[in-house]
Amino acid sequence: MELLNDLASLRAWVAARDLARERIGFVPTMGALHAGHLSLVRQARLRCDRVVASIFVNPTQFGPHEDFANYPRTLEADRAMLAGEGCDALFLPDAGMIYPDGFGTRVVVGPLGEDLCGRSRPGHFDGVALVVTILFHLVRPAVAFFGLKDYQQFVVIRRMARDLAMPVEVVGLPTVREADGLAMSSRNRYLEPGERQRAGSLYRALLAAKERYRAGERDPAVLEGEALRVLREGGIEGVEYVAVREAESLAPMERVSGEPVMLLAARVGRARLIDNMVLSLA
Amino acid sequence: MELLNDLASLRAWVAARDLARERIGFVPTMGALHAGHLSLVRQARLRCDRVVASIFVNPTQFGPHEDFANYPRTLEADRAMLAGEGCDALFLPDAGMIYPDGFGTRVVVGPLGEDLCGRSRPGHFDGVALVVTILFHLVRPAVAFFGLKDYQQFVVIRRMARDLAMPVEVVGLPTVREADGLAMSSRNRYLEPGERQRAGSLYRALLAAKERYRAGERDPAVLEGEALRVLREGGIEGVEYVAVREAESLAPMERVSGEPVMLLAARVGRARLIDNMVLSLA
Numbered sequence: 001m002e003l004l005n006d007l008a009s010l011r012a013w014v015a016a017r018d019l020a021r022e023r024i025g026f027v028p029t030m031g032a033l034h035a036g037h038l039s040l041v042r043q044a045r046l047r048c049d050r051v052v053a054s055i056f057v058n059p060t061q062f063g064p065h066e067d068f069a070n071y072p073r074t075l076e077a078d079r080a081m082l083a084g085e086g087c088d089a090l091f092l093p094d095a096g097m098i099y100p101d102g103f104g105t106r107v108v109v110g111p112l113g114e115d116l117c118g119r120s121r122p123g124h125f126d127g128v129a130l131v132v133t134i135l136f137h138l139v140r141p142a143v144a145f146f147g148l149k150d151y152q153q154f155v156v157i158r159r160m161a162r163d164l165a166m167p168v169e170v171v172g173l174p175t176v177r178e179a180d181g182l183a184m185s186s187r188n189r190y191l192e193p194g195e196r197q198r199a200g201s202l203y204r205a206l207l208a209a210k211e212r213y214r215a216g217e218r219d220p221a222v223l224e225g226e227a228l229r230v231l232r233e234g235g236i237e238g239v240e241y242v243a244v245r246e247a248e249s250l251a252p253m254e255r256v257s258g259e260p261v262m263l264l265a266a267r268v269g270r271a272r273l274i275d276n277m278v279l280s281l282a
Numbered sequence: 283m284e285l286l287n288d289l290a291s292l293r294a295w296v297a298a299r300d301l302a303r304e305r306i307g308f309v310p311t312m313g314a315l316h317a318g319h320l321s322l323v324r325q326a327r328l329r330c331d332r333v334v335a336s337i338f339v340n341p342t343q344f345g346p347h348e349d350f351a352n353y354p355r356t357l358e359a360d361r362a363m364l365a366g367e368g369c370d371a372l373f374l375p376d377a378g379m380i381y382p383d384g385f386g387t388r389v390v391v392g393p394l395g396e397d398l399c400g401r402s403r404p405g406h407f408d409g410v411a412l413v414v415t416i417l418f419h420l421v422r423p424a425v426a427f428f429g430l431k432d433y434q435q436f437v438v439i440r441r442m443a444r445d446l447a448m449p450v451e452v453v454g455l456p457t458v459r460e461a462d463g464l465a466m467s468s469r470n471r472y473l474e475p476g477e478r479q480r481a482g483s484l485y486r487a488l489l490a491a492k493e494r495y496r497a498g499e500r501d502p503a504v505l506e507g508e509a510l511r512v513l514r515e516g517g518i519e520g521v522e523y524v525a526v527r528e529a530e531s532l533a534p535m536e537r538v539s540g541e542p543v544m545l546l547a548a549r550v551g552r553a554r555l556i557d558n559m560v561l562s563l564a
Contacts, residue, residue: 102531104392105411105445112386129387137447163387165419249384 001082002089004052007138010091013052014140022049026141026168028132031055032072032186033081036176040145041085043173048143053082054091054135056098061127067270072189091139098134107133109156112250116152116263117274120240125156132157136168144168149175149183151263151276155250175275177203183275190271199268201234205242206277209262213279218256220244223279227264238267247278283364284371286334289420292373295334296422304331308423308450310414313337314354314468315363318458322427323367325455330425335364336373336417338380343409354471373421380416389415391438394532398434398545399556402522407438414439418450426450431457431465433545433558437532457557459485465557472553481550483516487524488559491544495561500538502526505561509546520549529560 004010017024025048027040037053044051055078062068075092082090106126113125136144146154154172161170176184181203182196191199205227212226224242231239242264244256253260256279263276286292299306307330309322319335326333337360344350357374364372388408395407418426428436436454443452458466463485464478473481487509494508506524513521524546526538535542538561545558 102441103445104394105442106390106392107446108388108390110386110388134445134447137449140449159384160387163385163416164389165416167419167422 001087004089004091007097013089017050023142025051026139026144027053028135029055030057031078032074033078034184036147036184038085039176040173041087044145045086050088052089053087056093058131059095060130061124063121072186109160112159113156128153129160141168143171145171148172187271192269195269198235201231201236202275205230206262210279220256236266240265283369286371286373289379295371299332305424307333308421308426309335310417311337312339313360314356315360316466318429318466320367321458322455323369326427327368332370334371335369338375340413341377342412343406345403354468391442394441395438410435411442423450425453427453430454469553474551477551480517483513483518484557487512488544492561502538518548522547
């Protein structure tokens with residue numbers, strides 16, 4: 001696996017792919033990789049000629065009191081996992097390459113980024129949109145792969161790519177889960193053993209709501225209440241939101257229909273965890 | 283010259299250029315073409331394999347009380363001029379193609395776009411940045427050409443392209459002038475004969491300031507005062523601003539140095555005219 005530590009080596013790698021007419025698959029990450037990330041690399045290998053991942057803990061998507069400084073950084077393990085998965089190249093920029101002196105431009109995603117996680121993380125999705133835009137321009141992928149665990153992020157990036165007519169296909173891939181259903185996340189490392197055990201109830205809450213939906217319940221407040229009940233029973237105190245939304249626009253609905261998505265966020269110990277599930281009928 | 287009236291035909295044209303490994307030169311315009319635009323096409327032909335122009339009167343860069351509805355539209359003449367200049371293709375989108383339903387993303391250029399013309403046209407440069415971003419993604423040019431008559435616009439677009447790492451070279455080309463020095467502009471069509479005559483003093487004001495600069499004057503207020511005096515003598519009442527600025531950052535300076543740019547804007551009759559000049563020493 002080629003290590004691309006600066007813009008010149010990335011540009012040379014991208015130019016070589018262009019010359020060879022190879023379609024680039026791109027997996028942008030913040031490192032601290034787990035099986036969810038590796039599933040993106042695997043899919044990228046299937047769908048593209050070459051795969052490049054990036055590891056960049058992006059400062060502009062963290063709020064002033066968030067975990068930017070303490071976000072887990074596990075570069076050696078990450079490299080080994082990516083190489084083992086057959087990833088062709090790893091781009092490792094530093095903040096000065098992405099945001100050089102005099103930087104002033106922003107990308108603003110609008111209402112899609114202001115609700116749900118955006119309420120407690122103002123500006124977060126604008127920071128995500130900005131870094132993804134820059135990375136897309138540098139890497140010029142045919143397809144970019146994101147985990148659906150970060151569902152709102154996926155919707156925001158897909159919307160942005162469509163709005164700005166970016167020549168890239170944005171693909172979202174299913175959440176990879178631990179044996180008890182906990183969605184894999186770099187922030188699961190923050191969990192103490194007791195917290196880790198309780199965290200499994202996030203998944204059970206989503207399953208319970210889905211079951212009620214399949215049984216015919218169409219009132220979003222009842223579905224959300226069902227999930228909240230399971231979270232409370234599971235000892236999850238710090239619920240930030242539980243919401244049933246239209247899957248593409250993330251709009252609330254008076255009566256649920258189609259295949260809506262339930263999203264939730266909760267603080268468990270030091271970790272802020274998110275998860276979601278499409279309330280499919282099948 | 284190929285007419286590209288929809289996204290599918292543009293995409294096919296761009297894909298064919300890519301297949302042939304031809305470098306695209308791009309001249310985005312709002313139509314009502316004049317010799318200034320044609321000089322951009324000519325330069326694009328010299329520097330690129332293929333040239334595509336676009337004509338799109340972009341609603342997001344006009345304020346609610348500006349001249350969007352009345353902006354001159356002269357498509358037949360524009361087509362003939364572009365074809366005569368050897369332009370290979372003309373992209374003619376409508377607003378629904380550029381901003382489809384559900385559109386929500388914005389590009390924000392920050393302080394660079396808030397001063398000078400940004401003061402009387404809030405949001406104008408964000409609208410420019412947005413449409414240029416979309417057009418760059420659709421056209422995927424190697425080089426894009428802009429007139430330096432719109433100096434602040436050029437600085438904003440160059441800054442945005444650098445910040446967002448867009449894979450395009452942004453080139454600014456010299457202002458083309460009428461015999462009396464008036465900068466060519468689509469909005470010159472708004473001028474009544476007497477106004478047209480007075481409008482020549484914008485150029486004379488810039489020349490007078492440049493002369494004072496070459497003679498050793500370094501106080502920006504004195505240079506601006508000299509230009510204002512010439513404008514007043516020339517019967518230009520509606521001066522919006524006259525400002526000497528650092529050429530790249532557009533920052534004000536206490537003492538002028540290097541090769542600063544003087545920029546001005548004035549209302550003459552129905553027209554809002556802008557012009558600028560580098561106060562070069564040579």
